[in-house]
Amino acid sequence: MSAQDLLFRLVASGLSFYLYNEVSFYVLDSVHPITHAVGNTIKRVILILYSVVRFGSVLSLQASLVNCL
Numbered sequence: 001m002s003a004q005d006l007l008f009r010l011v012a013s014g015l016s017f018y019l020y021n022e023v024s025f026y027v028l029d030s031v032h033p034i035t036h037a038v039g040n041t042i043k044r045v046i047l048i049l050y051s052v053v054r055f056g057s058v059l060s061l062q063a064s065l066v067n068c069l
Helices: 003-030 033-055 063-067
Strands: none
Touching: 003 033
């Protein structure tokens, strides 16, 4: 990986995180905090399931419970 590629990835990562926070605060202003918390929990479950499918990981029951908490 070249230095230019690394710099691009760092900037893209930082910009993505900044935009994620902006959208999160916008949504938090628009909906009830409980709704926001439930949406965040659902997002976490979806990301875990996606990464299991994407990377072909096998999750034991214990690992599944730890990841969902």
